[in-house]
Amino acid sequence: MRTVPEPDFASVATVIGDPARASMLAALMGGEALPAGELASRAAVSAATASSHLSRLVSSGLVTRRRSGRHRFYELASADVAEALESLTRLAAMPARAEVEPESRRALTFARTCYDHLAGRLGVVVTRTLLERGLIAGSGYATTPRGEEWMRGVAIDVGHLKAQRRTLSRPCLDWSERRDHLAGAAGAAIASMMLARRWIVRMDGTRAVRLTVRGRDGLYRSLGLEV
Amino acid sequence: MRTVPEPDFASVATVIGDPARASMLAALMGGEALPAGELASRAAVSAATASSHLSRLVSSGLVTRRRSGRHRFYELASADVAEALESLTRLAAMPARAEVEPESRRALTFARTCYDHLAGRLGVVVTRTLLERGLIAGSGYATTPRGEEWMRGVAIDVGHLKAQRRTLSRPCLDWSERRDHLAGAAGAAIASMMLARRWIVRMDGTRAVRLTVRGRDGLYRSLGLEV
């Protein structure tokens, strides 16, 4: 038996691998902090079970806990966690879905947050427009000089984004559309800008976001995109 | 109970999370195909147990099987799998190691492959030199125009690399050095070039590689790097 030391990714994977914990992580992928009770119901387990799972998620460093009165809010610990979950999702075989989509899923497939960037049909169509306009390019979705210019035009501090350890822009597989949307620091900045300007607003209780009239207008003015 | 459908990353994580399977995957991160028996001994389990694990790895799409006589060689299915494992490793808490490193580990910490690119002290020092020479830049290790030129100079087809879906260049945390080394399509191409020119050669049975005299010379001539 050899005893070559290896980095221990097994323990992290075990933590993520439990169905209840995975549901909680998926809920937290919306990017918002959620209380324990909400996470319990999302995972369909008792409060007691949820509590034990949550403390494990915290002690393994995947999730952070913040107390606010009698509630305790949980949140993904970092963008690294979101990226790891995303890379696992990419590996997961996408089940073929022929069924009609239920009302509850409608909003989610139209537009939602994927941790800190935009996903769903809206995310995909915005990304396609960025490509068509030459603001991002190539299969790696690299930001072009014209793309940087555009970002500055919508008040995004590109220099600040480039200083981060994070990749500036990259594709992220959209599970409902089965196509890529834009992720990375630029993707996050764009979604953040859209939220700040109230082009999109979060719908409570889910990861879904709603496109406002102002947003429709903003997308048309800044990208020539008609939604 | 809500039944909003979510992508199923739990099942993939479960597969990765078992210690025996994780050991096998870690061994396969070396980038080479290995036979079942070898993987059984790396994971310190019986041949029967290994066989069951391996078929699960194959059916979940993480690993591919190729038969060659009475052997069966296993290999990571794609760079996506390697990237997912890497992102999990980044999340795994690195244990503080104060111990003297045993001989068996020496070669591994000096230079090894991390799936398809170079890691270890050599990987880190080459990466640092690329940064100092301005061939890659920023905390995202983006390839610069001068970097592309340098790659063409060592017979790497940059256009081909850019056409891939993969990120051209990005950092990857080195678990033995606790610093980043270069990964992505460019990192893979450089390691591949070094192997092809026999600047480095694989040491059998491990992920370790050895720097040849020719390699020392090549690194000096192409990068001015004295190892």
Place this chain on the structure above:
DNA sequence: GCGATATTTCGATCGTCATCGAAATATTCC
């Protein structure tokens, strides 16, 4: 302070799955 709500701790139960040895199958070498 008191009832209501949110969360955690405790203790017990139960199912799943990793594990192995033995036997079966496949392939090579001579």
Place this chain on the structure above:
DNA sequence: GGAATATTTCGATGACGATCGAAATATCGC
């Protein structure tokens, strides 16, 4: 063909951990 090696299948065992209800703790609203 027959012995040796590589791998898989089968069946049985055992351990870990996910689960819950009940009780404990903490906070809020009044």
